[in-house]
Amino acid sequence: MATTVVAPPATIIEKIKLELALLDQISAEEKAGFVDLVGRYLSKDGGEIVWDKIKPPTDEVVVPYDKLAPLSGDDADTKSLLDKLAVLKLNGGLGTTMGCTGPKSVIEVRDGLTFLDLIVKQIEHLNSTYGSEVPLVLMNSFNTHEDTLEIVRKYKDSKLEVLIFNQSQYPRIVADDLMPWPAKGKTDKAGWYPPGHGDVFPALYNSGKLDELISKGKEYVFIANSDNLGAVVDLKILKHLVNNGNEYCMEVTPKTLADVKGGTLISYEGRVQLLEIAQVADEHVNEFKSIDKFKIFNTNNMWVNLKAIKRLVEADALKMEIIPNPKEVDGVKVLQLETAAGAAIRFFDKAIGVNVPRSRFLPVKATSDLLLVQSDLYTVEEGSVLRNTARKSPENPSVELGPEFKKVGNFLQRFKSIPSIIDLDSLKVVGDVIFGKGIVLKGTVIVDALKEKLEIPDETVIENKKVTPGPAYSDL
Structure with missing residues (x-):
């Protein structure tokens, strides 16, 4: 984004500090984090990648899932693993x-x-099966916090401790x-933003929840993201x-043509690193x-050692690449500086995928x-969404x-019931369409x-057809 700024970075930072001093909506830690982020952005501390230094990661760096050691099958061993674990869902997004x-x-x-009900059921099932006490931790944003406080009340009698904290507000x-x-008068919600899920580490620390979990x-x-239904606890990884x-593990999975823009893991100057x-x-x-060259991408499922987070946050060592996100809000061109949690992988010892x-x-x-x-x-068992084994193709x-x-x-109004798609390869729907009950595609x-x-009648079976208004469907 082009700007008209001509002042040197140090001058801009000093002016920002003066402006922030007049704002009481955010904490001293949030103000310091914001100033640090802007300072790194102005100094072009962006972690430039030299393309020729990129190397593909080996199986030691990105471990194939089928090479992980099996679980013992002993309930006491399982409980011992679960006793070391907390589950944190990134819950800052709105459904807009x-x-x-x-x-x-x-x-x-x-x-x-x-989504939240399913997550709670998954962890409740683990805790009741093994006698463990895995807590659910929710990182909200200022956009979702108040609503989430109301929603989690319904879990107060469950076999589950729910901890809540807010990510930073910048x-x-x-x-x-x-x-x-906001220093120019835009003090309502539109004047603020949550600075990406890379903020999970300092926000967890600043909230006191990190020390609480360690204690x-x-x-x-x-x-993991709260909307990733596949992100269930996997004890083989733990x-x-x-x-x-290993202090940090990023789950990656093979790329398809739908994922070509997804971040990937590389070996870079002797360390594993996320490339976006x-x-x-x-x-x-x-x-x-x-x-063919970059075969895997980041699922944003991450396993991280809590004491390592504490060590790195206290050393101010988590300097993830900055993602500038320009927007226009209420007719004003604004800039959001964000970071991604996956980019932190290079700061942790023995980090793997x-x-x-x-x-x-x-x-x-x-x-x-x-x-x-x-x-x-799909079917649902104990809160886990599982793929139907009757589906022959490995692809959705x-x-x-x-x-x-x-x-x-x-x-929901356009489907009287969700069609059977167990044998579907692809579906494209355009226009004003209503699907009846019991349809098979x-x-x-x-x-x-x-x-x-177009209203498709109940119990219709459509196979390799183009459907248009009229009495007959044409073959594809």
Whole structure:
């Protein structure tokens, strides 16, 4: 983003400090973190990547999942592992892109259960089965905090301790002079932003929850997005980390053509490092997107040693690459400086990746994803969303729904029941379409109702057809 700033960085920083001193909505730690982030941005401390130094990671750095040692099968061993663990879900996102208000984690996903309900059921099942006390930790943003406090009340009688903390709240920066927008009078929510999930480490520390977990004997935290239904506790991974003293583990999975922009792990100057597309020079972008050269991508499932987090935060050593995120809000060009938790991997000792099955990456980012997880392609057992073994193809169907289906409310109104898609390869729907009950979709299906409304009758079986308004469907 081009700006008109001409003052030297030190002058800008001093002015920002003066402006922040007048704001009482955020803590001293948040002010210091924000100043540090802006200072690194102005000094171009961006962690430039020299392309020729990139090396593919070996199996020692990115361990194949099938090479992990099996569990003993002894319940006492399992409990011992679980006693070392806390589960942290990144819960700062709103469901606005899917037409919902409030935290995304309270969207109903399956059988009337929300993301949060499923997560709670998973951990409750572990605790009741093994007599463990794995806590659920939620990192909220100022956008989701109040709503989440209300929502978690319903779990007060469950076999589960729920800990809640807020990630940092930083002022949006006005692009033309790099000053905090709230200092110019924009003090409502629009003047602020949560600075990305890389903030999880200092925010966990500043909240006091990190010391609380360590005092309870917890050694590792499993961090994942709340909307990734595949991110369940995997004790084989935890056992490997405990046995080998790995301070950080990133779960990666094989890239498909749908994931070409996803960050990947590389070996760089003797350490494992996350490479994001934003760090790649234009002339190397096509190479970065190659699924032959860069075969894996980051699922954002991470396992991190708690004492290592404490050590690195206290040493102010977590200097993750800065992601500038320009926006226009209320007609004003602003800049958000963010960091990603995956980028912290290079600061931890004995950091590794584990190349996990695709089943551990099941995010719900759009209603097309919701269709998949609500269908007969999946079942739910003890809160875990499991792929139906009757599905012959290892790949999920590709689903493309038109804008009429974008909001969850509209999506639900357009399906009297979710179709059977166990034998579906791809589905494309455009226009004003209503699906009846008990519909079965197989092979390749295109539904085109751009010119007039189309209602597909109950119990219809559609296989390798293009469906348009009218009495007959054409073959594909």
